[in-house]
Structures are given as C-alpha cells and as structure tokens.
Amino acid sequence: MPLRNLPGLPGRVMLVLLVAAIAVGGCTLQFAYSRLDWIVPWYLRDYVTLDAGQRVALDARLTARLDWHCRTHVPEYAVTLREAQALLAGDTVEAAALEPFLARGEAWWGEVLAALEPDARVLLAGLANEQVDELRQAFARKQREVREEFQDGSDAARIARMEKRLQRWFGRMTPAQRERIAAWSAALSPTTEAWLEQRARWQGALLDALQVRRDQAAFAARLAPLLTPQQAYWPEAYREGVARNRALTLALLADVFNLAPEAQRARLNRELDALAGQFESLACAAPARLSAALGR
Template structure:
C-alpha cells in the first residue's frame, strides 16, 4: 500500500511510523530515541529553515515526541502483544488483520491532529523565498519519482513492485517459498498502473499544499492546512479514490494468504520480530510505569 500523501507523512509521520505495528525498523528504540535529530534532516529535504525556525521546530518536536511516547506507545505495545498472541494461536485471519489496519490508521490520524498546530505555525512563518523553494523541491520530488516509478515499462514496474513487496515480506517471514513469491507477483500484477494513480494523487496534494502556503495570509489558512494534514482524502484524485478500496483489499488479502501459507519456521520468525519490537519499545524511559 502506498503510504503518505502529506508533508507531515513525508517527514514527521514516516519517522514516527517506525514505532507502530508492521514497521520495518530493526532497532525500534534507537530510532525512536533519535527522532528529534532525524526529523529535521528529513524536513530539510523540503524546507530550508532559518536558525530561529529550526530552534522553535526542534523544541516543539521534542514535546510531540514526548507526548507520543507517554500517551501513544503503551497502546502500540498492547497491539503488538495482541498480534503476537494471534500469531501463536494461528488466529490471524482477515477480520483480525483489518482491525489492526484500522487501529494503525487511527493512530496516524491521532498524530496528525497533535502536530497540526505546529505545522500550521511553521508554514505560516515561511517567507516567499522558502515557499518557492518548497514548490521547487516538490517538483524535483515529482520528477525523481516519475523517473523511478513511471519511466520503466509497465511490466518492469510490476516486477519492481513485486521485488519491493517480497523484500518487506521477508523481513517478517524470512525466506519465502516459490508459491508465496508467485502470490506476491499476482498481487503486483493486479495493481496494474497503480504507480501512475499514486503519483498523480501525490502531485495533486503537493500542489494544494503550495497553493495554501502561498495564501498563508488569508483568514482560512489554518483550516486549509488542517484539512491537508487531517482530511487528506478530500484531496484525492478521482481515479485514485476509485481504485483505493480495491488496492487496499488486495493488499489485505495478500497478507492473509501469505500468513495462511506460512510454515512453522516462518511463523516463529514473525513471533520473534514482534517480540523484538515489544522489547525495544518497552525499554523506553518515557513510558508510564504501568506500561511494563
């Protein structure tokens, strides 16, 4: 599934997402402890902040990370424990996976709500030069992704989509079987021209963001940014909106099928990954004492 159509997801949320279920981070606590150092580097890919902006952003970011660790991570630990129990019991079916997926979506929305005021203020304080640089960075981002994801012929796009998904799956299952590789390829074929839909959708959101920031002196600026961060579906293109439910279900079906065909060794691999996540996240000092 494609993740993130917003500036926050491209920066803050992508890094915070390393702390949620089904992340690919190998050392969760190390990544989490250094988010306040890592996120500004990511943000600098899009914004060249001045010293005052960087200082204020770092202070606000530390507060957000502290809030997230104290109030959100305990729920993630409970979710990981529940997932682990379902893996051990062999009860991780389609309804259970969809429930976990919806929980993660709600967690992302909670983060978006929390950081909206900080993001609004940061964008409001940009000068005209920074706004134009933001637009130029978005344009470079679009061009780089088009070169990577759209220039290859469709069959190559599908092959690369297969390889990317297989790599993610093997982080959880270990080495996949021939039948599992074939199932992943079938999923990649079914998504067909999803790269085009995804990139068109991403570009539409970016254009909407730049337009809002260019008009940051208008009375409705706060509301426009809040909608861009919190109600991203409003800005989806019609083709992406039409395709999304099918892509979402196809990906959930893929996970269900891969889990159903996992052998005992692969299920132990999943269990160990979840155990490692619980250990790493559970060791964070900011967690309430009752979370242990």
Template sequence: MLRWLKHLALLLTLCLALLACNRVSLAYRNLDIIIPWTLNDYLGMNSEQKGWLSERLKEHLSWHCSTQLPGYVDWLDRLQQMVETNQVTDAALQARILEAKQAIAQTAREITPSAVELLQGLNDQQVNEMKQAFAKDQRVHQEKYLNAPLALQIKHRIERMDKRLDDWLGPLNTAQAQRVVAWANALGEQNQQWIANRAHWQAQFSAAVEQRHNSDFAQRIETLLVDRETLWTPAYRQAYTNTEAQARSLIVDLMADSTADQRQHLLKKIDKMRGDFSALKCLKVAAQPNAPPGA
C-alpha cells in the same frame, strides 16, 4: 516540508507501529536529528525557525511517547495473538488497519497547530523553494516509478515485496512466491494513480500555503494533514481501495501457506519490536505515575 509533516504524522505511527523499523529505539531516539535534515530537503530554514522547530519537536516527541506508544504495544499484542491463534483473517486485518489509521489521524491532529504556525512564518522565498522541491519530488517519482514499462514496474514491485517478506517471514515457499507475483500483477497501473494523487495533494498544499495569512488557513492545513482522504482524486480513491484489499488478501494467503518456522520467525520479530518499545526511557517514565519530571 512535506517530508517533515509526514514524518511527524506518519513515521511516528506507520514506521514504528506497522513494523517498518527494525530498530525502534534507535530510530525513535534519533528522530530529533533525522527530521530537521529531511525538512531541509524541502525548505531552507533560518536559525530562528530551526530553534523553534527543535523545541516543538521535543514537545511532540514527549507527547507521542507518553500517550501513543503504550497503544502501539497493545497493538503489537493483538497482532501477535492473531499469528499465535492462526486468526490472520481479512476481518482482523481490517480492524488493525483501522486502528492504525486512527493513530495516524490523532498524531496528525496533534502536530497541526505547530505546522500551521511554522507555515505562517514562511517568507515568499521559502514558499517558492518548497514549490520547487515539490516539482523535483514529482520528477524523481516519475522517473523511479512510472517511466519504466508496466512489466518492469511489476517486476520491481515483486522484488520490493519479496525483500520485505524475507525480513519478516524468512524465505518464501513456492506457493507464497507465486502469490506475490499474482498480487503484483493485480495492482496493475497503481503507480500512475498514486503519483498523480501525490502531485494533486502537493498542489493543494502549495495553494494553501500561498494564502497562509487567510483566516481559513488553519482549517485548510488540518484537512490536508488529518483528513487528506477527502481530497483524494476519484481515480486514486478507487485504486487505494483495491490496493488495500489486495494487500489484505495477500497477507491472509501468505499466512495460510506459512510454515511453523515462518510463523515463529514473525513472532520473534514482533517480540523484538515490543522489547524495543519497552526499552524507551520515555515509555518507562510514562508507566510511573509518580515519577518526577526528567526521571
């Protein structure tokens, strides 16, 4: 359940808008297949619920493509301009991050009524299955990100970042590689706060769903999906502020030390993503005010 909700609110924005998917058109066209499968990881749905979800998903995807994707193209234009003019600054990155957060909130708010309706229709067995899935999720994340010594966590953090950067910039030079190491060490025990806050959110979500027939249920779910930052633990709020600041500083420094070839590599990746967006049929239709339905 959590993954489905986050896919609608986050995958459609972060994964697509923040350059997480190399093949935008392929990922977007297959979301109607991907999302029900990921939902099954957290909740066993009956045939009626699956049919209902399928129809709602089509509506949400249509809304998202026609109203949100054009803004992503503009977002990519601003990102490209930052790189081309060598203006990858902390202030510019803060502006792009704020725009992304606003897009996430808008999408989350759009899907909240559907989430409320689906959750209110769950039976007690399904709620228990969801809680068990949350518990399993916590065990998996504990094993993957916390059980290792801090030095090994940092090593893995460096490896994951190196892999991402190689995709978007190409091979790092010595100064850039050293900067990644410094960034990874600066985050310290961030994994601990992140996973603790994740469990905290899941507990609040479970508590809300257990009271899904109460009059304040819709508001509680909206807070959990749209205004989730207000529910963060104090420790994670502090850790997140540091994490975001460290990430901005890393990007600024990496770009300052970047070569012409690296910048060209990045611009090609951005341009490729813009092309993938433009190739989406729903986006083409949305750009034609007089296009007939189903064109």
C-alpha cells in the same frame, strides 16, 4: 518495510503502515517515526534551509510533539504488537482479522495529523518568500525522484519488491508463497499514477495556501484541510482502486503467513517480540531519551 510503496495504498501513512506491517513482521523503530517526512513541521529542514531562530523553534516543537506522542501512542503501539503476536501464534489467520489493526492505525494517523496542525501553521507562516521558492523546488525534485523510483510498474518489478520486503521478516519465500505473490501482483488495480497526481495536488495546495500565510485566519482555513486524511479529496476511481488493492494486500499477507513453515513463523515471532520490546522500553520515556533513540 515501507508498504506506502505498494500500488494502491496511500503514500506516507506512517501509523497505518506501522499496523499493516504487523502482518509481515513489523518494522524498525526508526521507520515508525521517520515516515512523517511529508508533514512539514517535523521534516521542514529536508525541504527548506532554516535560519537559526527557525531551527530553535522547530526543535522545541519537535520535542513537545515527541513527548505527546510518547505519552499517547507509543504504549498503544506496544499493546497492538503484542495483540498481533498473539493472533499470529495460531495456525492460520484470516484477512478480516488484520483489518482491525489497520483501522486502529488509521485512527492514530488522524490524531497525529490533528496534533501537528498548530505546529505546521506557526512554522509555515514564518517562512520567507525565498524559503517558499525553495520548498516549491524541493517538492518538484522529490516528485521526480518518486516517479523515477516507481516508473517500472511491471509485474516482475512489483513482485521483486514485495518478495524483498517479506523476506526481511520471513526469510526466503517458498515456491507456494512466490506463486501467491505473483497472483496478488496480477490482480492489483493500477493506481500509481493517480497516487502521484494526488501527491502533486497536495503539494500544490500547500504552496497555494502559503501565498496567504501572513493572514492568520485565511491561512488557517486553507491549511487545516491539508492536515487531515485526504481520502475525501480523491477521485472516486482512485478511492475504489485503493480500497480494492488494500483488501488484496491484506489477503496476500494472511496467505503468506498461512503458507509459512515453522522456521518462518519463528522468525516472524522474534521480530514482533523485538519491536514490541522497543516500544515498551520507550513508553513514557523522557523526550530527550526518545529523541536519542530515534537518532535525532
């Protein structure tokens, strides 16, 4: 359930989305990890054809990073999901009660970005000119694909996407829930175009930084700001729109839960329980086991 697709929410914020997803029934373990695909050191092979030596280096760094992630964050995911399960065992939930989960996810995301910076710096510095050109073309192609995916910004399309995501975890929406989703959609600030612009800005800045990748000090200085949370670089209007839509979405998630009949709540609890169990079984697992569980 990629909430990154919601208008006004920052794209590809995997850990934040994991926590936000708690409110609507969690997500799959594969999703929780795979949303790092915009961070080049993990998914570089999605954008660039690597040679044998680069593949070995990438796999070695991925194994080390999964080990770090397993030891530092995976146990916290399980605890957070159990806390959410307890919160949602009550009759009602307030949007304000969901906010700390989102803040916790944002903190995790910042830690992941900081941990990935050395990997990104080493792997990107080793790209050949032809690979940088390939990366530029891949960025342009994926940007076109994303734009096509979200070019229909109508209320009907947005409502349909949200209902589909919620139904995966709650089951069929009730008339009252559908009415609430429609009200949410109508109230959102339009931010999709600004999100696409910020995505293109980040990609362009990375490509510019790669022009000095042979100069270690200069490249490190150019790359480091790109692997930090990007809100500080957003235009004020976009930042305000994101904040407003985030609040509206948390309110929607709380209301959908509060309107949920018993059968929906039971289904949600089962999904949360299963997801927490997956993380509990992986906590402190060996890197090879974690990689296998993620389909690597």
